[in-house]
Amino acid sequence: ACGSEPKSDAAAGSSSSEASGAVTGMDDLPGKKIGVQTGTTGDIYATDYEGDEAGTVVERYNKGVDAVMSLKQGKIDCVIIDNEPAKVFVSENDDLKILDEPFAEEEYAICVDKSNSELKDKINQALTDLKADGTLDEIIGHWIGDSADQKSYESAADADHSNGTLVMATNAEFPPYESLDGENVVGIDADIARAIADKLGMDLRIDNMEFDSIIMAVTSGKADIGVAGMTVTEDRLENVDFTDTYAKAKQVIIVKK
Amino acid sequence: MYIVNGLKNTLIITVFAALLGIALGFVLAIIRSSHDKSDKPGIVLRILNFIAKVYLTVIRGTPVLVQVMIWYFGVFTSPNTVKIMVIILAFGINSGAYVAETVRSGIMSLDIGQTEAGRSLGLNFFQTMTNIIMPQAFKNVLPALGNEFITLLKETSICGYVGMMDLTKAGDIIRSQTYDQMMPLLGVAVIYLVIVMILVWLLGKLERRLRSGERRS
Amino acid sequence: MYIVNGLKNTLIITVFAALLGIALGFVLAIIRSSHDKSDKPGIVLRILNFIAKVYLTVIRGTPVLVQVMIWYFGVFTSPNTVKIMVIILAFGINSGAYVAETVRSGIMSLDIGQTEAGRSLGLNFFQTMTNIIMPQAFKNVLPALGNEFITLLKETSICGYVGMMDLTKAGDIIRSQTYDQMMPLLGVAVIYLVIVMILVWLLGKLERRLRSGERRS
Amino acid sequence: MIAVSDLKKAFGNHVVLDGITTEIRKGEVVVIIGPSGSGKSTFLRSLNLLERPTGGHIYFEGVDITDPKTDINLHRQKMGMVFQQFNLFPHMTVMKNITLAPVKCGKMSQQEADHKALELLERVGLPEKADSYPDMLSGGQKQRVAIARALAMGPDVMLFDEPTSALDPEMVGEVLAIMKELARSGMTMAVVTHEMGFAREVGTRVLFINDGNIQEENTPQEFFSNPKHPRLKEFLSKVLA
């Protein structure tokens, strides 16, 4: 869920719109109250509007669902959030809709500790292979789109796991990328990590935690990789390394009908 | 700067919620201890005491997060509610429950002779409470109230759930933007620590001043 | 069921952290009150007291979340650490600071005559503490300890940050799966409330039992 | 001045006062004695309703103060009470202790009250302690301040509950001296005490309370030289030993 290029330059579109009117597109955002989930890409780009001369306010919620409730009660004008959860919110609330114009497109990558470039290289190699042999698209197809059957990727029966365990930190509250099914974390990220582990000849163990803890788990060595719909930004690269991207997503704007 | 804004909000919320909590807590404590100290409480007192007990149980029994959420999303649903007011209200009401039991223990530990002396001079219940009982109870439980305010200060960190930026939230935002995990966390922790140390120092000064008339034993 | 698992973890963490907190708290309280009650504390006692004061300030001054994070990600960095043990340790150490001040107020409120009677009979410091002072201090501060355990119970909700599923986290997971904002939250709140009510009831029973020898006044 | 009729007080099932009838007339100094736990304090405290009687009536200057409609605060202002444990307010100076009630009850301005307080402190021999806190005083001094505090309201009657029992032996004398002076000035007084000397010297009547009743009532002279009730005889023999 977290940062690449906004579709248009955020600051540039800030001149025309009326502060009190409804939000019908990105150009209307200045002067509005924008709800986001802390730490998402939506948060990061919405921040560019914050404190502009139109008086845009960004309200950061710990959970997306609470931002949506604020929107329903009219306490904020719109919510910028990942496309997948947005679809569910809209389907469950008749009074909400997603604007056609996406707010930003983003690409997800896996984060690894800066000292562990060997692992990063191996994962990049594995990703390249998985893209090439179609496994990646197949996995995503199981979870997103019309043919989604929510079927988890299975390691081959004869898979070699002799190279030890790959520990993945994630926050299983972001379907369809990761969520809990009983004890198990399932979803696109879990499947891709498993596929990568297979390529590396390793076992996969998934550690589910608060999103804010994932980086710490990786930098402290508690986990080898963080896979949780994370987007690469300059600022973040100062502190952790990212592999090549493995999936595309977008941030959208939800408003009241 | 996020930190400056967050700190400002944290302080505003803590101070006003603490004031509200003290006000509520004292009223509740008076009700509860009047009830407990009287042989045969009247019907009004018994009803008030019952209400107070329910309040204490429900408020202390449920997470403050849930309370804040209910106030913000359940009660004050109007789009025009001022968020910080709702948060102050929620935390004040929460804190009031803890303050109440603390103050009650301060009242109960006072000699009943203090009340009797006041009443025997012809002061009414209210005058006795405000002039004689409360100042002493307050002095006695000041350290415990300090605990409560420290807890309150740190508890306000959950207001990120209703989209309010406090100190903790400010740290979270920086963390999420930079993916630098430890520094913002430690920075925020140090700020909390400094506030707590200032608070402890102020409370210590206040306590010493209140105790100035007392014999060292 | 997430809720059942989360509840189990919440209870385990709370109970063991409370036990650890009590143990630590009593030791700290003994150090602090021995220091405060003695005319001329020896050098060892003064050093211990200083350490205790730093501990109390730092632990009470910083958010428990930061403490848990530091223990888990900063100290016990080995991948093999048992998560729940680290969490219990972190919360126990945190709780110990609060318990210490509570118990200290209980010790300080006891008549010095109790210690003197014990010592004058030839009991040593340790025997006097365990047989005479601690049981009475414990009884006196039971209500305040109750407060502390209630706080602890609800504070354990942050252990989601180190990937432990507790009751609150279970609610969050259900919220993320069902996109239902309020119900899981209220459900979790009710469970907390029930636990608190059971705890309050148990503490009330314990208090009555401990007070059985006392005159009603 | 005070008429007590069939006064009853029970704590739960425990009957402490079982129908006491007596009268305290203007100018009298009534001394109340009796074994520990016999209800002396309960009786005295009932007179200004610090204990609510469970039966009977108390008339103060003709008004039935046990009637729930009576404003008891007004009547309490006319009855000064002095406790065994002094019950000074530790968070206030001596001056503030004395002036609090007169000012708060609207009887005097702070100036008037301060003035009166200094006068009273003079009377109890403690003019230099006006700005001290109670914890800095000796027991005897505390009790003298407590007497001054009660007098500040200009009461018509003074109730004393063992005013010297918590005092060091050397200090008993100074408090008794104030009380004697007060009695001589014509103050109506009811005094629970174990100081038989005081009873003999300034008492106008002595009551022996036991088993919830006044078992004997007489002039000090008769009371001590010629006790009639066997329990009183036993009591006097132990206490005067």
Add this chain to the structure above:
Amino acid sequence: MIAVSDLKKAFGNHVVLDGITTEIRKGEVVVIIGPSGSGKSTFLRSLNLLERPTGGHIYFEGVDITDPKTDINLHRQKMGMVFQQFNLFPHMTVMKNITLAPVKCGKMSQQEADHKALELLERVGLPEKADSYPDMLSGGQKQRVAIARALAMGPDVMLFDEPTSALDPEMVGEVLAIMKELARSGMTMAVVTHEMGFAREVGTRVLFINDGNIQEENTPQEFFSNPKHPRLKEFLSKVLA
């Protein structure tokens, strides 16, 4: 048995005991009197180091107990102490109060201690209170239990600090009776008290402590009939009034 040499005690700058030298011999009953705050309690409490002296030495059965190397707990076991405020342990039954120290100090098994406790309760006249809690006892009964508790360790000397000052007048007698009985049985005793009758009757020597020193020391006979120091004369005149 106890020899005190140049004993000094100051609290901060406040010198309370200023070089006291005296001796308590086996079988003696030494009564200590003096004005409030003169240091009587401090002196008595110094004897078993409840107060650490700031100077001088105390020898108990030949051993210098002020020497930091001495194990004071052992010596305290041979000195029973009785306080004004009883200081019974409210969370334990009477029986447990008495047996706690003998058992914990390893002097007796619980059975032996129980047996001894019953014997002692018999001696202080309270065999039926073994299973009561202190709060259910009257003041006189509490103090008798406290005496039994101190005796349970089989002490060589008993120290009493105003054992009857917190008692109701009717109960003073019962505690004094036990103490007299104890004195007659040959127990060495040091007693701070305001009961001049007791001093006269059973004391073998009376000390007057004032201004940090023993200002007068004599047989009861001489002490009361022929006081020499002016402060003692004044004191006796106030207290015996």
